[in-house]
Amino acid sequence: MKIGNVNIDGFCALAPMAGVADISFRVLCKEFGAAYTVGEMVSAKGVSMNDKKSKDLMQIDSSEHPSAIQIFGNDPEVMAEAAKYALSFSPDIIDINMGCPAPKIVKNKSGSVLMKNPDLAGRITRAVVNAVDIPVTVKFRTGWDSLSINCVEFAKIIEESGAAAITIHGRTKEQMYAPPVDIDSIKAVKNAVSIPVIGNGDIFTPEDAKNMYEITGCDLIMVGRGSLGRPWLFSQINEYLSSGIYSPDPTPEERMNIMLRHAENICKIRGIKNGMCEIRKHALWYTKGLKGSAKLRNEFSIVKTFDELKLLAEKVTEIKD
Numbered sequence: 001m002k003i004g005n006v007n008i009d010g011f012c013a014l015a016p017m018a019g020v021a022d023i024s025f026r027v028l029c030k031e032f033g034a035a036y037t038v039g040e041m042v043s044a045k046g047v048s049m050n051d052k053k054s055k056d057l058m059q060i061d062s063s064e065h066p067s068a069i070q071i072f073g074n075d076p077e078v079m080a081e082a083a084k085y086a087l088s089f090s091p092d093i094i095d096i097n098m099g100c101p102a103p104k105i106v107k108n109k110s111g112s113v114l115m116k117n118p119d120l121a122g123r124i125t126r127a128v129v130n131a132v133d134i135p136v137t138v139k140f141r142t143g144w145d146s147l148s149i150n151c152v153e154f155a156k157i158i159e160e161s162g163a164a165a166i167t168i169h170g171r172t173k174e175q176m177y178a179p180p181v182d183i184d185s186i187k188a189v190k191n192a193v194s195i196p197v198i199g200n201g202d203i204f205t206p207e208d209a210k211n212m213y214e215i216t217g218c219d220l221i222m223v224g225r226g227s228l229g230r231p232w233l234f235s236q237i238n239e240y241l242s243s244g245i246y247s248p249d250p251t252p253e254e255r256m257n258i259m260l261r262h263a264e265n266i267c268k269i270r271g272i273k274n275g276m277c278e279i280r281k282h283a284l285w286y287t288k289g290l291k292g293s294a295k296l297r298n299e300f301s302i303v304k305t306f307d308e309l310k311l312l313a314e315k316v317t318e319i320k321d
């Protein structure tokens with residue numbers, strides 16, 4: 001499929017995940033066949049105030065392309081300026097976050113609260129589209145709550161405002177991450193617009209991926225939490241959707257090697273101290289469900305050095321019945 005003039009080869013994109021899907025994780029997912037990656041959300045206001053952390057979040061690895069930088073905010077001009085600034089990091093696409101349910105984002109009248117104000121959402125989209133010469137996409141939910149599901153009308157406004165594609169997470173803001181995903185609303189959005197629609201929500205297996213495509217008719221799917229500790233899910237989805245079968249999960253030893261590679265990359269980018277803090281949550285995901293790993297959870301959650309992590313990884317692979 002294509003988003004504007006950008007070719008997306010493959011079946012499944014990696015969702016933006018603040019605090020989780022940094023460069024090191026995105027590069028790993030790309031290696032395993034993610035068709036497209038979206039960076040962690042960046043505050044447009046932060047960029048306007050020259051905040052270093054906001055700007056650092058815009059980094060893209062050269063191996064990641066096609067890749068988007070995602071921005072959030074509520075002021076069309078500030079958003080347009082942030083999008084222009086983002087171009088210096090060479091993204092293929094600018095994505096606008098209109099789905100985040102986090103209280104601190106919503107309180108700042110950004111993210112999912114924009115679904116309550118489609119007129120402003122349209123003006124933000126138009127301003128960003130006019131500011132940059134690359135495709136602009138918008139990610140949103142089904143609506144604010146179950147009594148105000150407005151994703152179809154919202155999608156039409158976003159399309160009219162010049163967006164090249166939309167991503168819809170099939171939940172309301174009120175639902176946060178609670179089941180179920182409203183797959184019918186994703187289908188309704190797909191039927192209502194002519195720009196590409198990316199379906200998102202609760203894809204944890206290759207079978208879930210197939211269902212999302214078949215039921216909604218969407219143009220691409222996007223996986224978030226299903227890839228945590230399991231970046232190989234992308235290759236399993238690609239295999240399943242192209243051949244009907246897919247490889248088993250990696251062995252415990254292979255998983256631990258993937259985790260160590262991830263850790264090495266995080267440490268290269270963030271330094272050992274911050275990198276080891278970051279890898280702790282990933283380590284818990286990588287070892288989830290592995291025989292005997294529950295006993296090691298506490299140790300993983302306080303690991304401080306790469307050698308300690310390596311030792312724990314060895315312990316995991318040595319666990320026998």
Ligand SMILES: Cc1cc2nc3c(=O)[nH]c(=O)nc-3n(C[C@H](O)[C@H](O)[C@H](O)COP(=O)(O)O)c2cc1C
Pocket residue numbers: 015016017018019020039040041070097098099100139169200201202203222223224225226
């Ligand atoms: C830890 C975490 C961080 C997230 N950060 C973002 C974000 O920065 N921008 C965004 O649009 N969505 C964000 N999301 C939402 C995901 O992109 C995705 O829409 C959601 O998790 C549903 O997909 P899933 O069921 O495959 O996880 C985040 C989700 C999680 C779990």
